[in-house]
Amino acid sequence: MRTYARMTGLYAPTLKEDPAEAELASHRLLLRAGMIRKSASGLYSYLPLAWRSLMKIEAVIRDEMEGIGAQEMLVPILTDGELWRQSGRWCAYGPELMRLKDRHEREFALGPTHEESFTDLVRNELRSYKQLPVTLYQIQDKFRDELRPRFGLMRGREFIMKDGYSFDADVEGMQKSYNDEKGAYARICERVGLRALPVVADSGQIGGDTSVEFMALADAGEAEIVYCDGCGFAADTEAATAPINLVEGEEGDLQKLETPGCGTIADLAAFLKVPEAATRKALALVDGDGKPWVCFVPGDHEMNDVKAEHAFGAYHMMSDEELAQYGLVKGFIGPIDLPEGVGSCADESLRNSSWWTIGANDAGYHYVHAKQGRDFTIGRWVDVITAKAGDRCPKCGAPLKAARGIEVGQVFQLGTKYSETMGATFADPDGIEKPFQMGCYGIGVSRMLAAVVEQHHDEHGISFPVAVAPYEVEVVPLDVNDDVVWPVATRVAEELLAAGVEVIVDDRKERPGVKFADADLMGFPYQVVCGKKAIKNGNVELKVRATGERTEVAIDEVASLLSARVISDRA
Amino acid sequence: MRTYARMTGLYAPTLKEDPAEAELASHRLLLRAGMIRKSASGLYSYLPLAWRSLMKIEAVIRDEMEGIGAQEMLVPILTDGELWRQSGRWCAYGPELMRLKDRHEREFALGPTHEESFTDLVRNELRSYKQLPVTLYQIQDKFRDELRPRFGLMRGREFIMKDGYSFDADVEGMQKSYNDEKGAYARICERVGLRALPVVADSGQIGGDTSVEFMALADAGEAEIVYCDGCGFAADTEAATAPINLVEGEEGDLQKLETPGCGTIADLAAFLKVPEAATRKALALVDGDGKPWVCFVPGDHEMNDVKAEHAFGAYHMMSDEELAQYGLVKGFIGPIDLPEGVGSCADESLRNSSWWTIGANDAGYHYVHAKQGRDFTIGRWVDVITAKAGDRCPKCGAPLKAARGIEVGQVFQLGTKYSETMGATFADPDGIEKPFQMGCYGIGVSRMLAAVVEQHHDEHGISFPVAVAPYEVEVVPLDVNDDVVWPVATRVAEELLAAGVEVIVDDRKERPGVKFADADLMGFPYQVVCGKKAIKNGNVELKVRATGERTEVAIDEVASLLSARVISDRA
Structure with missing residues (x-):
């Protein structure tokens, strides 16, 4: 750094209006702040x-x-098509893999990830267990021809990714490499200012996870997750099986109640003056083999599509015509006197629930005090409900919270998937050739920037954490032609620079309002406003972007005070 | 940097043998030192x-x-094919431009350079002269589908390039931007340890150059250049027109001499006991229009193919059959009594040469004391000879040197070539829309690494300058299991690390010979050899890779001494 940066020397064309195509805050603000520009669909x-x-x-x-x-x-x-054929992914990948031929008609793919390349790289060079473990990584533009690129940097067709690959001699080694990466990923998220949760995507047979997704919490996220503030448990709602707060119906003799117009759980609960959780919901579907089912779930929970596919194959919910065809009464279905040929099943969470409030298979009627085992039995138990806020943490029992998340990273134990198919082996201590135990680890670098903006913005613009701010401090002279204001601004900037702070001066001949708006939009963490009035008192105004807090600080002290604060923020 | 690096934690698979496919030192040594690996033709x-x-x-x-x-x-x-069509380069570029279609059949090119992208980026955002000048650059993988990729990193199909583009309001501004880049390029070459010359590739009409290539001097270079140590002049031999040291024949009456068997300049000069420069060479060719010519050049100079094409179009040298057809006697052609229909021309350097020693158009005979104007005249003057060592500098007259060069960078004044065709304009102070005056600037980053190795190696391996060395110092404990040697090695490494030096320790259980060979191959600038004998005297051995110089230095002093030296080398 030779001198402080100046706004007049910065290519950052800001936009006054919100771009029409931008739905997400990060997309909108990065465009408006002159930080990104679209060159073609999904390309920025x-x-x-x-x-x-x-x-x-x-x-x-x-x-x-x-x-x-x-x-x-x-x-x-450019990765050789031959490598993709060896791993079997040339066909498996589909149209997301961007392909081309060179002038000699040889096929190549633009790497969307590089398991093949790294496996190929080491397969003839890492020959002995003595050379292991090795973990290699790169930071590089990646390519995926998304069907619907959208949300700016969130889902592009070319994006910056850190991808890493570990090579170990045995499963224990792989697990150590994997855990090292997992720890590093958590620290990376924290250091760039992201509140992110390690969500278990897959659990191994011997306990412990084999894949974790790092989810940055944000309303804009595509994933729904539940997490526990107490013990740190976090899971995708689609994957989580969490104990729920089951509410039983009342005990008593089976009673058929007239419940006119109560075709939904909400109506029924209101009519009976009980919580929705005390009722049972009946879902009618046809499974992948064409067999009709009624599936019961707690009244306050939803069936999850991914889990349901696991249970029922390529199922579909019954149409009104199908309900009629199978003799089912929409809104009033129950386990007692189910029409013949229709299977009954229920979510695992209801296995120990005795007293149900449930449809009577009769239009306008429900049963209360229906007792499992006494009045009806369930033919099959399945895991189909979506976890939600208030369910209990499967680890510690505390109430779960729900949030949406942006996947910014993933760590994965690959095992021998690639090393076996591609013949990448090493000699173990007995001279026996074995395939490498591999792991792969990815971070969406450009997506991470978008996630930071999603978590750090307000109605005025971006509010960068110091660790990833383009500049740490902006000095705003309110009048660059004023021979009192300008010298103070340059003095403060030079002192900050000398103290190692990244500083930019808004040296444009613009009105203060324009400068304030752009400063808030671009989101530099600290602003030092140099105006005539404060300077008369020997002061400048220090504004903290994140809180909006403003204080007058002595010109003589602002650089030392602010540099100490910035340096502490970095760590 | 948390701790010093260890050779056992480094993925650098060295090769004992020279790879068969590697012709150049950089290619061979980068492969052998485990620094690069080929993944496919032209891809590393x-x-x-x-x-x-x-x-x-x-x-x-x-x-x-x-x-x-x-x-x-x-x-x-990924650059949109539409942009390339706008600039006219979609067709002009030919098969070097790698092209593909996305899933919607839209055409894209993998950028080999990005004039179109940057012009497109600014054309709707830089609107006023007040926003100029702007210079933008990037460092990125570039793609060119070379017909014959070769020489490792020298000519690959995917390579790392720094490409920059300047946008100015007028020609003077463009020239300033261009000169700023030119100065920076010279400093970059110097700082990375490259002896490179700025070779004028193109001169403007109003004096001064409009394009310069930075040529790193190396025998492996593809370009031939002449340069002047005195004033810094440098030019491609194909472009240079340098005054030569013309040697005249002797004065006297025209005399026809028998010169049996002297069909070449070398034979003739030896036979007559005169320097080759005192003779004149006759070259017979047929120009692009089919007209036969004899072109005379100084006996010690060659005709240059590129210059000859300028002079004669799509010419070819006469075959023996053509010589016979036009009545020319191979080896004995001269300007006196040239057969009818054959044009006579000569290189400009001979315009003021009076006395020629030249063929007599008679097998076995030459003329001496042939006087221009008295005995013959030349019909046409052309600029066709290749400059060579010993010619005089056109700027200062000092003798030129000759060398081969690797093009590591180029700066170029584009003018309005792209801004006009792509409609990229700004409003001048009078509100008139004008196209940007552009410049473009490129550095082959990966090729620069190869060039550094070409200039800095010997028979043992690479000898990196400190500025680009992977590590600055290697500590070599001769026996890692020795409880005297190992503690000294780690102490020295830790002290160097604490002093800010990049240090790697060869902690392998290998014989000293293997360690020495690898250290010399990988080319770390300094080696600290820790052996039992020297340690007994309180010393370690310091080896300077570039010179081979070895000195014993006190263990207590080596870190402070070496860190001072390394830090001074960096600057």
């Missing part, structure tokens, strides 16, 4: 401010990777 | 050591770019 240029933030994210990643002994390198983007 | 992976060097080159580029106010950013690699 990172302008200088965004690039500075991305370089900081990359630096954090590099530092954490160095900490766990992972080595950075770079393989070509 | 950069392994961790090479990646560290590349990152250092990139850091130097970034620093110098910041110094001239250029802003880093990144545009997508």
Whole structure:
């Protein structure tokens, strides 16, 4: 850094209006702040401010990777089609894999991920267990021809990714490499200012997870998750099987009640003055083999599509015509006197529930005090409900919270999937050739920037955490032609620079209102406003972007005070 | 940096044998040192050591770019075919441009350079002269489907490039931007340890150059250049027109001499006991229009193919049959009594040469004392000879030197070539729309690494300059299991690390010979050899890789001594 940066020397074309195509805050604000521009569908240029933030994210990643002994390198983007054929992914990948032929008609793919390349790289060079473990990674543009690219940097067709691959001699080694990466990923998220949860995507047979997705909490996220503030448990609602707070119906003799117009759970609960959780919901569907089922779930829970596919195959919910065809009464279905040929099943959470409030298979009637075992039995138990806020943490029992999440990273134990198909082996201590135990680890670097903006913005614009801010401090002279104001602004900027702070001066001949608006939009964490009035008292105004807090600080002290604060924020 | 690096934690698979396919030193040594690996024709992976060097080159580029106010950013690699059609390069580029279609059959190119992308980026955002100048750049993988990829990193199909683009309001502004880049490029070459010359590729009409290629001097270079150590002049031999040291024949009456068997200049000069420069060479050719010519050049110079095409169009040298057909006697052609219909012309350097020793158009005979104007005249003057060592510098007259060069960078004044065809305009102070005056600037980053190796190696391996060395110091404990040697090695490594030096310890259980060979191969600038004998005297041995110089240094002093030296080398 030779001198402080100046706004007049910065290519950051801001937009006054919200771009019509931008639905998400990150997409909208990164466009408005002049940080990104679309060049074609799903293809974005990172302008200088965004690039500075991305370089900081990359630096954090590099530092954490160095900490766990992972080595950075770079393989070509162009990957030989032959490698993809060896792994079986040339056909399996489908149209998302961007393919081309070179001038000699040889087929290549633009790497969407590089398991094949790295496996190929080491397969003839890592020959002995003595050379293991090795973890290699790169930071590189990746390509996926998304069917519907959208949300700016969230789901693009070319994006920056950190991808890493570990090679170990045995499962224990792989698990250590995997856990090292998992730890580093959690630290990376924290250091770039992201509140992110490690969501277990897959659990191994011997306990412990074999794949975790790092989800940055944000309303804009595509994934729904439940998590426990107490013990740190987190899971995708589609994957989680959490104990629910089951509410029983009242005990008593079976009683058929007239419940006119109560065709929904909400209506029924209101009519009976009981919580929805005390009722039971009946869902009628036809499974992948064409067999009709009624599936009962707690009244306050939904059936989850992914889980239901596990249970029923390529199922569909019954249409009104199908309900009639099978003799089922919409809104009033129950387990007692189910029409013949229709199977009964229920979610596992109801297995120990004795007293049900449930439809009577008679239009306008429900049963109360229906007792499982006495009045009806369930033929089959399935795991089909979506976990939700208030369900109990399966680890510690505390109430779960629900949130949406943006997947910013994933760690994965691959095992020998690629090393076996591609013949990548090493000699163990007995000289026996064995396939590598591999892991793969990815971070969406450009998506991470978008996630940071989703978590750090308000109605005025972006509010960057210091760790990834394009500049840490903006000095705002209210009048660059004023011979009192300008010298103070440059003095403060030079002192901040000398103290190692990244500072930019808004040296434009613009009205204060324009400068304030752009400063808030671009989201530099601290603003030092230099105006005539405060300077008369020997002061400048310090504004904290995140809180809006403003204080007058002595010109003589602002650089030392602010640099100490910035340096502490970085850590 | 948390701890010193260890050789056992480094993925650098060295090769004992020279790879058969590698002709150039850089290709061979980068492969042998485990720094690069080929994944397919013209496609290389950069392994961790090479990646560290590349990152250092990139850091130097970034620093110098910041110094001239250029802003880093990144545009997508996938560039819309439509942009290439607008500039006219979709058709013009030919098969080197790698093309593909996305899932919607839209055409894209993998950027080989990004004039179109950057012009497109600014054309709707830079609207006023007040926003100019702007210089933007990126460091990115580039793609060119070379017909014959070769020489490792020298000519690959995917390579790392820094490409920059300047946008100015007028020609003077463009020239300033261009000169700023040219200065930065010279400093970048110097800082990475490259002896490189700025070779004028194209001169403008109003004086001064409009394009310069930065040529790293190396025998492996594809370009031939002449340069002047005195004034810094440098030019491609194909482009240079340098005054030569013309030697005249002797004065006297025209005399026809028997010169049996002297069909070549060398034979003739030896027979007459005169320098080759005192003779004149006759070259018979047929020009693009089918007209036969004899072209005379100084006996010690060659005709240059590119210059000859300028003079004669799609010419060819006469075959023996054609010589016979036109009545020319191979080896004995001269300007006196040339057969009818054959044009006579000569290189400009002979315009003021009076006395020629030249063929007599008679087998076995030459003329001496042939006087221009008295005995013959030349019909046409052309500029066709290749400059060579010993010719005089056109700027200062000093003798030129000749060398081969690797093009590592180029700066270019584009003018309005792209801004006009793509409609990229701004409003001047009078509100009139004008096209941007553009410049473009490229550095082959990965090729620069290869060039550094070409200039810095010997028979034992690479000898990196500190500025781009993967590690600055290697500590070599001769026996890692020795409880005297190992503690000294780790102490020295830790002290060097604490002093800010990048250090790697060869902690392998290998014989000293293997360690020495690998250290010399990988080319770390300094080696600290820790052996039992020296340690007994309180010393370690310091080896300077570049010179081979070895000195014993006190254990207590080696870190402070070496860190001071390394830090001074960096600058």
